[in-house]
Amino acid sequence: MTELAVLSPATFVDEGVLQASTSKLQTVLAELGKVVLGQEQLCREVLIGLLGGGNVLLEGQPGLGKTLLVRTLADAVEITSSRIQFTPDLMPADITGTTVLMRDDAGRSSLEFRRGPIFANLVLADEINRATPKTQSALLEAMQEHAVTVAGSRHVLAEPFCVIATQNPIETEGTYPLPEAQLDRFLLKAVVGFPTLEVLRSIGVSTTGVSTASAERVMSREELLAMQRLVRQIVVAPHVADVAAHITMATHPEHNMSPERVKKFVRFGASPRAMQALLLAGRANALLAGRAHVGVEDLRAIATPVLRHRMILGFDATLDGVTADSLVADVLATL
């Protein structure tokens, strides 16, 4: 097996490299699965988000393992991680860091920038909807720019950089829902489901014993960067790109190829970022499957997490209990 440790941007990608990459990723997934029980799909989507160089929004009830997932992922991959608990009184400086006045032994004063928790490879932004919009904007800038500006100074964040934000769907009081424009910056929105009975039993047994499972480091930071570069090399055939464009267009109610329910319940469809996200996530999904090319089935697999947070539904959808996931299924049915 080809050693990916020496993988560099100049490394010639061949069948061996591809197979090694796929194998490594499968190993990461396996390690995640050891700790985060019953969330294989969640782990896969988070890994896809990481490989795509994007950010992931997790939505689920408390205690389903969202924080554990991020920590386990950080353990499996040689990357730094941090956790930010968003509260209503959280300030932007609490995220980005601040400049403090320091006095040395000679008594000379200087301003020193103290990095905030955002300066990590993997940032868990817990309950992002609890923070004020001003604080959210500080995080969103970092998500978009991979840099923060503090006191006029720009500080670039280390690569890879990925924000995994969480939202609590239960509590709505005292929360600041992310605006749709900001939601669009998340590559995926993964829904953390409640585990099944068997999984719940396993969780109880494994986590309350003497020894708890932990993930081993199976991938280095450089390898992860190489993976991210490799993901962008995965081949997208013209017909696959056409399908991605078709899916994006079909989310718009004014378009003739959109299904009837989309026309009825969607106010605004997905933006062009959705197509970028589809292709990025599709490439990552293909690499995870060991393929060097994106297939239409890859798009089908990742269309729901990519599009569910990008379609703005109307009030009728809320009244009728129509979810974005069902509308995405309608869109996929038009293929």
Next chain:
Amino acid sequence: MTGSSTVTLSLVRYARRSNRRRAVEAIARALPWIAAGAALVVLALLRGRVAGAVCVGAAATGGVTWLVIHRLRRVWVGPAGIARVLDDHHRTADLLRTAVAIEAKREPSEVEQIVVARAKDFVPKIAEGAIAPLRLRTSPLGVAAMAVTALMWCTSPRQGEAAKPSDALTEKARAKAEEIEKAVDALASDKSMSADVKEQLKKAKDALKRAASAKTGTEALSALSEASRLLDEAAPHIAASRSEELEKLSSEQLADQLASAAKAGDASRVQQLSRELMKRASSAQDGGAALGEMVKQAAAKAGDPWGAAGSGDSASQRLEQLAQAGESMKNGDMDGARSSLSSLSKGAKPGAMDPRAAQLAAARRALSDLRSATRTAMNGSPSPGSTRPMTEQEARDAAAQAARDAASGKSPSGAPKPGSGTGKMAGMGKMPGDGKSPGDGKAPGTGMGQMPGMGQMPGNGSPQPGSGPPQDGGNHLSVLQQGTSDQHGSSGTSGMKGSSPSGAQAPETVMAEEVKTDQPPPATPDGIIRAIREHSSGDHTPTAFQTIRDRYAAVAEATMHRDEIPLTRRDFIQRYFEALRTREEP
């Protein structure tokens, strides 16, 4: 496309296989439509509608072609299309399709090369069953169209049925027509024929050829009638040429030929030569003395030099009679000479006719029979040889038709047409119903009007010697035509043979040598005129005029019943026949 497009080339093979199968399926599906279209085209052609057949064929071809192309457009695949089919079948997540797209690029990247390599590895593993198998199905609508067409085919009449072969000439009749054509052709090839006669014979031959190749009975009968008319027109010219030949003979030749004919017993030849002899003698300055001497010498020369005079054999007796005629002529006794020559013609056995006239007469007789048979076949009326007795109406119709056919051709000049409103028949001396019988005196025989279907009316009066053109057997039309110039209204009879649908004898079937004086003449117009001519030549004694007149009246009545005579003329005709009754009749 890159230099190595192995995946694409491999998929081309699969694509062709799929396309072949889909093409066969499309054609199988279109077969009922093709069959229905072809059947409609053939049906239109059989009904004689060529334009319709062309339109149907074009529409069917265009429709089937559109159907096939429309279907094939949906299932025709290229490498990319077959790649999709194979990817779906093998669940390869668009591997082949992506590889085809990559091979279309100029410089594939490293990862793209991996894709192509994987596709190449996969191609040999493509299952044979990945291409949809051949499924031959027919179009239900096409089957329904074919069933409708079959129903139309079975129920619609075709052109061939409308024109039954039995309506045109039968094979036998066609062969007969061709035989007559050959005979006429042989006559036309005779160098002694004049150019005019040859032209008419040639036209008659063409008409016979048309009759043989006619598609319908009507066409055949029309062509046969035209051929008959042309032969009738040619006959007198042949007879006339005969008289021209006689005029060219020198006196010595005339005498010699007369002696030869008398020795051979050729009565008709003797008659012809005698006429010429008497004509020359009457116009000779010496009163015929030199001619008489020549005849006498010719008779002596023709006799048996070793036979004793008065030996008694018929040839010698005839030569003695001839010599006697010559002696009489030499002495100026023209009556005696005429009497001797007449008795010579009468007593001698009938000889052969002019061979050309005989051939023509045979052809005309055969043609008449053929026409009768054709008419019978068309009308369904019993032929002369059939056993079913004709009804009264059929007999009248047949008699009228026979009379009309016998008089077909051009009518004499000046003859009134039906309804012409002249109120008078041309050439008639007195009107019927004027209280005088046309038989009180000489009724003009010349310029007698010819009624349609009836020919010329016989005249009534005392027999007159005739000096008309020489007779030739069977030349009924010439009798009609020439009879207008030399008939004197005398009634006469002559024995005739032949047949017509009315049961009367057709004159064209009669040969002069077959005439017998004790036979009743045929009840046809030309038969009547012939009888009159022959009577005027002194050959026959007129008998049974009543029979002739009655039959002729029947023909006229039948013609009137067929509504071909205007109503204003019918009374006229009936009174005419009443006026023809002889004094002995009640």
